Amino acid sequence: MPNWKDQQVLIVGGGIGGLAAALALSRQGIAAQVIEQAAEFKEIGAGIQLGPNVFWMFAVLGLIEPITALAVFPNNLIMMDSVTGEEVTRIPLGDTFRKKFHHPYALIHRADLHKVLLEACRSSDLIRLDAAQKVVKVEETGDGIAVQTESGKEYRGAALIGADGLWSTIRQVVVGDGKPNVAGHITYRAVLPTSEMPEQYRWRDMVLWAGEKVHLVHYPLRTGELFNLVAVFHSDRYQEGWDSFGDPAELHERFAKTCAPVRTLLNKIESWRMWVLCDRPPIKNWSRGRITLLGDAAHPMLQYMAQGANMSIEDAVCLANKVVDMQGDYLAAFQAYQQTRYLRTGRVQIMARVYGEFFHASGVAKELRNMMLGSRTPEDAMAGMEWLYGQQPELTRVAAAAVVS
């Protein structure tokens, strides 16, 4: 009698979410085929912040050790006022924080996080990884799924997960809601060797300089060898697109009203990569039959809560649990998965927009922000983070059926 777990699940997209999904399924004994359009499995970009919530997932996936070896553990989350140069608030990330959330807050290079997932996938006999295959067609075949790639290759599986990011092709099959919203916010990102970072700003902290329609973030990466710099400003000059070179003249114009430290830091970078930020409003149904979505394909969000990748890894663990709970009934499992996830991911999508307003406030809104955040104790701040960073019993349990099988 063939085991349902041997019938592979197809995963479109080998980014952080797609690889995490393959790994989470394999940890439950389920075979997966990842199909990636890029010529190789690789991440570009710069830093990623990891909340304690994703460390719960790393524990389930057996990744705490390799992640810890590559991450930086900052001392504080700090918000500065980028006009006055004064500190608005700081949340210490030491023992009290770790004790409350059981796990640390960390900073990691995106390529390192991707590499850890990729190596874990490569060491599993249950995962097959194909690059240079762009999925262009999806068909439900009654008891399974067939997909075709641009090069004419066909894959068959018991079910399909669209982990194909913000511009997801699979989302158009499942939801059909067209292009994402262009937020009117632009991000410039750069990575600087620590030797080039002015000494007085080499803080082992996650620092956000909040300004009027702008903000700048910096934090250390790769055990302190590098600094990650992210500059964000409002602009309606760009419609869509990502990862092209930015225009430093526009950046300096937008940051003209910021204090000297911020301008000093911006001047350190000659070559910025640019992202045009997009999101979508939350939805509650991102599954159709044997097809579901995960990560940015399901719930793309602005990066202001630093949770997009974290959420995609949570999705992966949740989805694998549900598939095992439902013993390979993918229709039921995908419904249960999205039912468990949509309010949490929707909350992060909505709160990310609110945070963006807060970071970029001016006038009375800015005064109010500084007053509210400035008067908080670290305990108040941590109480407000409980919903996000605290343990999610639904995610950290070992799926009941997995224990039996």
Ligand SMILES: Cc1cc2nc3c(=O)[nH]c(=O)nc-3n(C[C@H](O)[C@H](O)[C@H](O)COP(=O)(O)OP(=O)(O)OC[C@H]3O[C@@H](n4cnc5c(N)ncnc54)[C@H](O)[C@@H]3O)c2cc1C
């Ligand atoms: C400036 C910025 C800062 C951020 N900071 C953070 C942070 O600090 N913390 C955090 O958690 N998140 C952060 N994020 C969000 C995070 O980067 C994303 O949420 C995350 O990368 C989403 O992963 P994903 O696997 O869902 O999608 P993606 O990373 O977009 O991966 C999708 C993959 O699918 C492939 N693909 C697409 N179409 C096809 C197709 N038709 N066939 C085959 N393959 C296909 C793509 O090539 C890609 O490899 C940030 C985002 C930005 C823009």
